[in-house]
Amino acid sequence: MKKALKAPDTGALGNRGKKGLRYHIQKYGAYYVMLIPLFIFLIIFCYLPMGGTVMAFQDFRPVRGFFKSDWVGLENYADVFSDKMFWSRLKNTVIISVLKILFTAPAPIILALLLNEVRNRKFKRTVQTVVYMPRFISWVVVVSIIQSLLDVQGGPINTLLMNLGIIDEPILFMGSKKLFRTLLVATEVWKTVGWSSIIYLSALTNINPTYYEAAELDGAGRFQKMWYITLPLIKPTFMILLILSMGSILSAGFDQIYAMSNSAVLEVGDIIDTYVYRRGLAEMNFSYAAAVGLFKSVVSVVLVCGANWLARRTENESLF
Amino acid sequence: MKKSLKKALALLLAILMIATLFVGCNSSPDPDTPNGGGNASGGDQPEFDWSKKITIDVMTFDTGEADPNSQNDRIKQFIEEKFNVRFNVSTVTYGTTYLEKLNVVIAGGDYPDLFKAMWADNIKQYYEDGLLVDIDELAKDNGFTNLSAYLDEARAYQNLTAYDGDFYAIPMKIGVYQHGLWYRKDWLDKLGMDVPTTMEEFYEVAKAMKEADFDGMGTYGFSADSSWWLNHFHCMYTGSWDYKLMDDGTIQHYRALPEMRDAYSFWAKMYAEKILDQSICTGTSARELFVSGRTGMMMRDCYAKDIQYVFDQIKAINPEAEVGIMMMPAGPLGSHQITGTPYLDYTAISTTAEDPVRIAAILDYILSDEGQDLLRNGIEGIHYTKNADGTITKHPEEYEKDKFGTGDYGIHWMMSLVYSDPYYVADDFAYMDFFNETSGRLQEAFDTDYFVTAFAPLDGYSSDVTEKYLPKFNELYNQFDQKFIMGELEVNDKNWQLWLDTIESEAHYSQLVEDWTKAYQDYLAANGG
Structure with missing residues (x-):
């Protein structure tokens, strides 16, 4: 990550290899100590709970706990994989994730490039603040705003479209199978684009201005500078973010979908997480939920490693 | 020197951060001292040793806007002192949200002592895991006569949830579903139409109301919060709203009955014509549409609190508006609406509670005349004064000081822990006449064949098969419900077969039928017939 952000002309992080770990701990001891709380946090909240994965192989009953619940081997997986609903939810998840990646990946680059070209600082700052804002609004709030905007009876969007003569009948946006995924992607882009563009903006500021000066001397225009200098130099950042997003391809955004979906769009909008939430928590099938969770994690690791390998092979850029 | 100072500072900062990480794990100290003024002997129950003050963790439904742990609530304090306990209450909105939260809490090993256990299928799991106290036994052994009497009354309806003959959770008496078909009386008068008595007339009235749009807001003819409410109409086609005993002795789910096709055809037509x-x-809010003149009729609760809300709101928006609640217009099987068995939702005591007997004693007290009086009217001399003629005068300014939540029943939320009179309404209720006329009519109809009730032998039934497949079946019927009503699937032979095929392939419907039928036969065998 660091490497990507500081690419291409900053040096490596240091020459740790030469002087050894002990030297570094002595020299930067205080900083290492400062890392301890984070390590403890990670151990308590990220590593210890991994032990709970055993649930996936048990008929877990909360009252009995991990030690007294019966072992069932791979029975939970048999349940998961023989469940038709699971497969349709998996399909939904992948479709929604891929759509989201397709649209949310390039959008912040475009925004960052546009912002980068703005010369009026006041205007730039204002725009930046305004586009970051949605990131801080919870999905529940966003969804209720969207619901009232898109309301079929007297919602402003429907009223506007009717008055403009674009549609004859109000559209049931929230209950339309055709429009639901579009709504998911559009709201996701709206909510995340500003925040994600920060990373690209920082990558842009890291580009050595001498490249631009040299290009200008050679007579390059704005568009050419963008195409031949800016984009290639932020490519590493883009690749890293893309690889990371592979890890969440089976997630697709629980908060958003849980708040937005209803029985009318369940068929196209229900994802693994929302499905497992209902199966696992509402019906107390903790083992089923854990089995799916583990399956998701394995797939995510494979996807991240695969994307990383592919990126290294084809573009010579990779996360690790 | 400067460098080491920096290091020391960093070290200090790190230690501080570690410390804050762990702060959250500490439980806060109990503010109550053992000699907090509790009545150690517990009043009427001198045989119990209640000298040690205990904390009872309660998990229940939303109590309204008030803070259930408020120190201003004198009614709660009265009970706390009487039994030398302290309540630690957490509340969650009723419904699946509650169930999810409860399951998370239980999964975390943090069992509440006294909690709403919700529905029969999860209670079965809690029971199997030994989480539930045998309340029947507890009540009998300790002479909690009010509680025993309450459970005995419920026994007639709760045959399958009373495991080994005993109750492990107390079913709440909710009485008949007070759901009404509300309509705009002033609109009907303006149209010169009568209250509809058949589904055809219902359609005509709904259509006329939509077209007339008297309040000029753009209106529907009929609305309900979700398609669940249409069950009140479906039952007039199928004669059932959950399980139906067929002529061949099998138990079928009404959604799979061919009669549902006619019901769907009716609603598909209503939907297509935007009535x-x-x-x-x-998901919609029928009540908001109704009070703002955007639907002419709606199917919704008509408990006292709902009547209060609708009248207050509609009069504020349109003083001319008049509302009524009609009996259901007759479908192919006559005029009916649905209701469950008179008991729903359960309150349970955890086996991990420090003193289950004392908790049962509190529930017994709530059911006593004194307890009912306390929760409805407050403390005599503070919240009300008794007049010479036996009536009481309430002091609203005193209630104001307590600021307790009222929940759905009685005046105090603790009533919802175990309530015995679902029809209770305070004497000073503003719309008493309307309430008596509408709700009273429904209560009276409970003894007639007007209500299509839940199929009692399977009420609350749960097995491994239903645990596995019933949720899927329910999810599928919600999907198809929407497809048939919203016109995505035309109601015809081909699509009906598609529905039947889908429940078979995805929810193993025939296995469910087999399981229900067997459960029913077991029930018959157990009940001598």
Whole structure:
């Protein structure tokens, strides 16, 4: 990550290899100590709970706990994989994730490039603040705003479209199978684009201005500078973010979908997480939920490693 | 020197951060001292040793806007002192949200002592895991006569949830579903139409109301919060709203009965003509539409609190508006609406509670005349004064000081822990006449064949098969419900077969039928017939 952000002309992080770990701990001891709380946090909240994965192989009953619940081997997986609903939810998840990646990946680059070209600082700052804002609004709030905007009876969007003569009948946006995924992607882009563009903006500021000066001397225009200098130099950042997003391809955004979906769009909008939430928590099938969770994690690791390998092979850029 | 100072500072900062990480794990100290003024002997129950003050963790439904742990609540304090306990209450909105939260809490090993256990299928799991106290036994052994009497009354309806003959959770008496078909009386008068008595007339009235749009807001003819409410109409086609005993002795789910096709055809037509609320399958607020003149009729609760709300709101928006609640217009099987068995939702005591007997004693007290009086009217001399003629005068300014939540029943939320009179309404209720006329009519109809009730032998039934497949079946029927009503699937032979095939392939419907039928036969065998 660091490497990507500081690419291409900053040096490596240091020459740790030469002087050894002990030297570094002595020299930067205080900083290492400062890392301890984070390590403890990670151990308590990220590593210890991994032990709970055993649930996936048990008929877990909360009252009995991990030690007294019966072992069932791979029975939970048999349940998961023989469940038709699971497969349709998996399909939904992948479709929604891929759509989201397709649209949310390039959008912040475009925004960052546009912002980068703005010369009026006041205007730039204002725009930046305004586009970051949605990131801080919870999905529940966003969804209720969207619901009232898109309301079929007297919602402003429907009223506007009717008055403009674009549609004859109000559209049931929230209950339309055709429009639901579009709504998911559009709201996701709206909510995340500003925040994600920060990373690209920082990558842009890291580009050595001498490249631009040299290009200008050679007579390059704005568009050419963008195409031949800016984009290639932020490519590493883009690749890293893309690889990371592979890890969440089976997630697709629980908060958003849980708040937005209803029985009318369940068929196209229900994802693994929302499905497992209902199966696992509402019906107390903790083992089923854990089995799916583990399956998701394995797939995510494979996807991240695969994307990383592919990126290294084809573009010579990779996360690790 | 400067460098080491920096290091020391960093070290200090790190230690501080570690410390804050762990702060959250500490439980806060109990503010109550053992000699907090509790009545150690517990009043009427001198045989119990209640000298040690205990904390009872309670998990229940939302109590309203008030803070259930408020120190201003004198009614709660009265009970706390009487039994030398302290309540630690957490509340969650009623419904699946509650169930999810409860399951998370239980999964975390943090069992509440006294909690709403919700529905029969999860209670079965809690029971199997030994989480539930045998309340029947507890009541009998300790002479909690009010509680025993309450359970005995419920026994007639709760045959399958009373495991080994005993109750492990107390079913709440909710009485008949007070759901009404509300309509705009002033609109009907303006149209010169009568209250509809058949489904055809119902359609005509709904259509006329939509077209007339008297309040000029753009209106539907009929609305309900979700398609669940249409069950009140479906039952007039199928004669059932959950399980139905067929002539061949099998138990079928009404959604799989061919009669449902006619019901769907009716609603598909209503939907296509935009007489039916277009958001009925995606979630809508029928009550808001009704009070703002955007639907002429709605199917919704008509408990006292609902009547209060509708009247207050509609009069504020349109003083001319008049409302009524009609009996259901007759479908092919006559005029009916649905109701469950008179008991729903359960309150349970955890086996991990420090003193289950004392908790049962509190529930017994709530059911006593004194307890009922306390929760409805407050403390005599503070919240009300008794007049010479036996009536009481309430002091609203005193209630104001307590600021307790009222929940759905009685005046105090603790009533919802175990309530015995679902029809209770305070004497000073503002719309008493309307309430008596509408709700009273429904209560009276409970003894007639007007209500299509839940199929009692399977009420609350749960097995490994139903645990596995019933949720899927329910999810599928919600999907198809929406498809048939919203017109995505035309109601015809081909699509009906598609529905039947889908429940078979995805929810193993025939296995469910087999399981229900067997459960029913077991029930018959157990009940001598």
